[in-house]
Amino acid sequence: MKKTIFILIPFALMFKFSNAQTPISYTADNTNFENPERGFMHYSDTHTTSSYTPLSLSTLQSYRSQEKMSVIWRNFYMESFTNSAISSAYLDNIKQDLNIVRQAGFKVVMRFAYTSDGSSPYKDAPKSIVLQHISQLKQILQSNSDIILTLQSGFIGVWGEWYYSSYFGCACNGPLSAQNYKDRKEVLDSLLSVMPVTRMVLVRTPVQKATMYNLQMPKDTLTKNTAYNGSSLSRIGYYNDCFLVAADDYTYNDTTLEKPFTAGDSKYLAMGGETCGDNSTFTNCINAQKELARMHWCYLNVDYHKSVYDRWKSEGCYDVIANKLGYRYKLISGSFPTSVKQGQNLSFQLTMKNEGYARPINPRKAELVLRNTANQQEFKFDMNGNTDVRLWLPAPGSTAVLSINITIPQSLPQGQYELLLNLADPFPSLYNNPYYSIRLANTNTWESNSGYNKLSRNIQVDISTGIEENKDDFKLNLFPNPVKNSIHVSSNEPILSVDVFNIYGSLMMSKDIGKQESDVELSTLAQGVYILRFKINSTQFFRKISKE
Incomplete structure (x- = not known):
């Protein structure tokens, strides 16, 4: 097999080292902990028939700390507005509620309705009023869509459940008419139009x-x-x-x-x-x-x-x-290299299981974080390519092997890096808030201050030297490495010669050998990293050494 030297810039060499994968097994965490956009939730509502009942920040915080919740269900009853616009005071109260949700690190399931009174005639609102109210709510819904988990279709019928209605038909009186469904679809389409395409609107049946x-x-x-x-x-x-x-x-x-x-x-x-x-x-x-x-x-x-x-x-x-x-994702195992060079691909595998009933509802980031262990500087890379993270991660009840390939930039500083997984909310307003990042169900992996999941592996990023090493069937041994004065080399075939290059590609010295083993004197070289090129038969082989 023949080695090729790629010249990228004058005297710059690209050196690729074979790098075996090292396995790791992860331990499951079977405890209950909060995770965004899922789980048990409490119900809360407010009515216009009495004074507005606002959400309480301390109550939501206690739900998180004591009951491991991250979602609140909030129903807004608008009994006083069945024939008029929503008042500015009521709209302001909704905004304040959503601000409390945001401060608590929660997401909200929202529903709007006009009545909880199940007696006939039903006290919901006509279509014209419903559409007017949706238009009024548009700005609030859009500006807070980051913390809205889902919007229930609501508005129609008692409790907003689309059944007992005085204006959109009631199945209690027989099958709904084509006009009933047309009117209902107009409301649903209006709700879809005021919400970002990344958010879902839910129907009752x-x-x-x-x-x-x-x-x-x-x-x-x-x-x-x-x-x-x-x-x-x-x-x-x-x-x-x-x-x-x-x-x-x-x-x-x-x-x-x-x-x-x-x-x-x-x-x-x-x-x-x-x-x-x-x-x-x-x-x-x-x-x-x-x-x-x-x-x-x-x-x-x-x-x-x-x-x-x-x-x-x-x-x-x-x-x-x-x-x-x-969802409930847990790592089972992983396989990682110990080092990678600038400009090369970092390739590894993670075996992960989704023990939950579902996928995440809304879009999600999947990033590999490289954190420099010396100065804590972080570098982030998308892991899922063009595939939606919800499809890239394991489906409910299934296990998947995730193969990750990331190109390490030539500019990434040399050093030791800790590997972490970041499953953050993609909204810029929530991206850096760990309350909105997915925690894996493994022990000793979660960082509550960053929202990252530790992969329990470090990797060495080395300087790109430009010579690409081929894999070979010859045995070529060098010791000691690092070296102070001379290095002993041996092979199962005669070594014709050795050339020594610095990391910039400059030839520092050469030596003819002509036998299977020899000592190579390197005492005149300065401290640093060097590349040794060996000629064996008609093939060239490259090895990296450190000179002390």
């Missing part, structure tokens, strides 16, 4: 989505190729407010069609909500965990229904569900 967008269930479910592309269909998820109360969850008309459709859709969409009553046939731990996994549940309201959560605690699955709602 799959029939609503399928009917409004002419989908056939179950075949028109999202796929990996149609997910996360910014289309309306890729942004319409689900909130189920009666999970496990019956075989149909008071949500599905035809479970044989709608459940498979929802299960397929929710692989790539948000699924959240609450239970509404205990039914041991369906709420028992075995069935509950099966359905949570099947429908890829991301978050659940822990305040309703208490009887269901009491059952899960008594049957022993509550803590398991707390861990598995949404």
Whole structure:
């Protein structure tokens, strides 16, 4: 095999060293800890029929510290505005609530509604008012979209659940008309238009989505190729407010069609909500965990229904569900080189499992961080290429081997670097806030101050010297290295000669050898790094040494 010297600049050489991979195994952390955009959440609402009830920063902080939560569900009831614009005072109160959410490091599931009174006539608002209010809320929703986990479609009907409505039809009186669905779609499309394409809007049932967008269930479910592309269909998820109360969850008309459709859709969409009553046939731990996994549940309201959560605690699955709602990534093993040269590829593998029920709901960064161990300077590199991180990371319940290839810049300073994984929120306003970074379920890896996950490996970045070393079948041994005066070289074939270059490519000395081993005198060389070129038969071989 023949060696090639690439001249990049005068007297500059590129030297590539073979570098074996070293394995590492990681230890799982089975405790419950908070992670962004997932898990159990508390419910909170405010009404215009009484004085505004603001969110409390200290309450949210206690949810995080004591209950390991990162999500709050906030319903805004607007009883006083069914025939008028939303008041500026109410809009200001919404802004203040979202500011509290931000200060607490939370994300919010939002819903707007006009009534919680289930008596007829239903006290929701006409379409013209709904659309006017959505327009009024546009600026608030857009400027706070970074901390909005999902926006529930709301607005229509009692509780904003799209059922008991005086203006958009009520299935309690028979099938909805084509006009009813047209009006509902106009509201949903308006909500989608005021939110960034990176955010999802949730509907109450799959029939609503399928009917409004002419989908056939179950075949028109999202796929990996149609997910996360910014289309309306890729942004319409689900909130189920009666999970496990019956075989149909008071949500599905035809479970044989709608459940498979929802299960397929929710692989790539948000699924959240609450239970509404205990039914041991369906709420028992075995069935509950099966359905949570099947429908890829991301978050659940822990305040309703208490009887269901009491059952899960008594049957022993509550803590398991707390861990598995949404995503839960853990490292299993890794394989890393010990060094890399400037301008070359750093290649390694991570084996990771997603033990959760779902993927992350919103976009996410995946960065390799190289932190210089001497001065703590950090350098970051995207790990996932052009693949959406939600598809690059393991799917729910699966294990994947992630192969990472990153080009180390020629300008990266030489030195020892710690390797870390950063799964940060891509919004600039949240990117540096560790509350919004994903923590892996491994022991001794999480850095709470930075939001990074340690990969428990260091790597040496060496100066690029310009000579590229080939792999060979000859045995070529050198010792000692580092060297003070002379170095002993030996091979299983006669060594014809050796040339010594400095790191800039200048020839410092040459020696004819003509035998299988010899001592090479280097005492006249200054301290530093040198490249030795050996000629054996018709092949050239290169080795790096340090001169003390």
